[in-house]
Amino acid sequence: MTETKPETRARTFPYFEEQGSEDVVNARMGPEVSPRLREVMTAVVKHLHAAVKEIEPTHDEWMAAIKFLTETGHMCTDWRQEFILLSDTLGVSMLVDSINHRRPNGATENTILGPFYVPDAPRYPHGANICLDGKGEPSIVRGRVVDTEGRPIAGATIDVWQTNEDGFYDVQQKGVQPDFNLRGVFSSDADGRYWFRSVKPRHYPIPDDGPVGKMLGALGRHPNRAAHIHFIVTAPGFDPVITHIFTPDCPYLTEDAVFGVKESLIGDFRKVEDPEAIAESGIGEPFWRVGWDFTLARKAPGTVPDAPII
Amino acid sequence: MTETKPETRARTFPYFEEQGSEDVVNARMGPEVSPRLREVMTAVVKHLHAAVKEIEPTHDEWMAAIKFLTETGHMCTDWRQEFILLSDTLGVSMLVDSINHRRPNGATENTILGPFYVPDAPRYPHGANICLDGKGEPSIVRGRVVDTEGRPIAGATIDVWQTNEDGFYDVQQKGVQPDFNLRGVFSSDADGRYWFRSVKPRHYPIPDDGPVGKMLGALGRHPNRAAHIHFIVTAPGFDPVITHIFTPDCPYLTEDAVFGVKESLIGDFRKVEDPEAIAESGIGEPFWRVGWDFTLARKAPGTVPDAPII
Numbered sequence A, B: 001m002t003e004t005k006p007e008t009r010a011r012t013f014p015y016f017e018e019q020g021s022e023d024v025v026n027a028r029m030g031p032e033v034s035p036r037l038r039e040v041m042t043a044v045v046k047h048l049h050a051a052v053k054e055i056e057p058t059h060d061e062w063m064a065a066i067k068f069l070t071e072t073g074h075m076c077t078d079w080r081q082e083f084i085l086l087s088d089t090l091g092v093s094m095l096v097d098s099i100n101h102r103r104p105n106g107a108t109e110n111t112i113l114g115p116f117y118v119p120d121a122p123r124y125p126h127g128a129n130i131c132l133d134g135k136g137e138p139s140i141v142r143g144r145v146v147d148t149e150g151r152p153i154a155g156a157t158i159d160v161w162q163t164n165e166d167g168f169y170d171v172q173q174k175g176v177q178p179d180f181n182l183r184g185v186f187s188s189d190a191d192g193r194y195w196f197r198s199v200k201p202r203h204y205p206i207p208d209d210g211p212v213g214k215m216l217g218a219l220g221r222h223p224n225r226a227a228h229i230h231f232i233v234t235a236p237g238f239d240p241v242i243t244h245i246f247t248p249d250c251p252y253l254t255e256d257a258v259f260g261v262k263e264s265l266i267g268d269f270r271k272v273e274d275p276e277a278i279a280e281s282g283i284g285e286p287f288w289r290v291g292w293d294f295t296l297a298r299k300a301p302g303t304v305p306d307a308p309i310i
């Protein structure tokens, strides 16, 4: 009687075991994998397995996670990026930004770009008012662009954008706000100086009608960003700065939904109510005076000069 | 001259800092968050931030991750679950399964259910052939269902399903294979015995035309599952077992794409070519003899009796 037992395959890879599961998975990567992808996936699998081992999810909890990711994916369209919102609200976007913008002492800190930047805003001369509809509490923003030794940088480009007093960007209210309302591009003068007129920005919620909004709700968190003015400041030979300045009196200052606030980015906003100062300003009513200097770090040697930054 | 500086908000939460970023994020959870959600999210944020800090992704790499997750979400439909495939191929599904099925010594180990289970397959008497189209190398699968002391369990339900020799389940080839081809439900007899006829299963690829397939390609991995027969074995008062038995000679045995193979689940497949044995079997050609016992663990006291398992 013939009964042939087939050879069990020579063992080329380890079988799955709960202990060391991350190594079983990572051992499968082929020899041709790019070194950077190998490094990234090794870390992803390691921390993913560590998280699962710490959480010990039930099958239902695992399925809830699958469902959450699927709904987050289904919420994404050309004009809505729910995974970026997820990254923002879990502090990952700020963390990636921080890691990539460790500045030499004294340079203005970065914060996130946000989804409302529009290239090619109008170029204005010093002192122009970027508020095109006359709504809101007037402000005058004024300062200098300097290097880390405090020397003026002439001809720096200052690209600015912000919400109106209702907490909306022009692009969110097409037909309600004039196009390019509260956006403008300025250049620093020979002394590195810039100034412009605007209004005080207001806090606003990130889109919270999707899975990320539901997550924030379940975590007892609100969706509001602390009020801020966005800036991109660039000058040849210097690292660009993408940043905000925050109003110090916003109720959400210490609890910005996307963790964008850094202490060094809280602006010096002063209310001017003195009749003489008001008359001198030509504004005709009380206004906010904001003083803000940008300090740029020289590009590291060997950096591509002035590559597009966005 | 009056210039009033507004009060900076009292600091209720810490500002974002690269160091300790995970604590800044977790500190935002409200007091009413369910203890389990708090535990889960604390671990998720901790390991997510640890991964980002280890990887130090560039902005482009972060954006590639956002894009990958978005595409994975967009691939999901009612009949395709790309995030489950992602979980499977990163070993997470097996890890969750292992965590939830730590068995007392000697009980048959679990492995993943997979997407091809169909409830309410035909009930057959012992010895029935579940291969309805006569294709493939015949097999006889035979064994016992016993408790951890080796005592027979009578009336256990053995639900079985597998691919045909082309590596497809019936539900993947509607109109090509007969409905319920290679599926059946059996009961163990008074001695705990069961047996049925079938064919040798073949390896098959998981769906690899989506982002997960692309990921596997970039990692130098193939999408193939090692050949297996699926079983769900249940008996009143015992923990159900969801498992496979694997053929020992499959070229993918040690590199199952979803890490489903456990050493204890490799079957005892013997080729029978002896004319007398062939005649006795009534099969009329050489066949595979598979011996397989299922050992069930008694339910822990207090467990819901016989709750639905799927």
Ligand SMILES: [Cu+2]
Binding pocket: A046, A047, A048, A050, A051, B046, B047, B048, B050, B051
């Ligand atoms: Cu970790």
Ligand SMILES: [Fe+3]
Binding pocket: A114, A116, A228, A230
């Ligand atoms: Fe903004």
Ligand SMILES: [Fe+3]
Binding pocket: B114, B116, B225, B228, B230
């Ligand atoms: Fe299968």
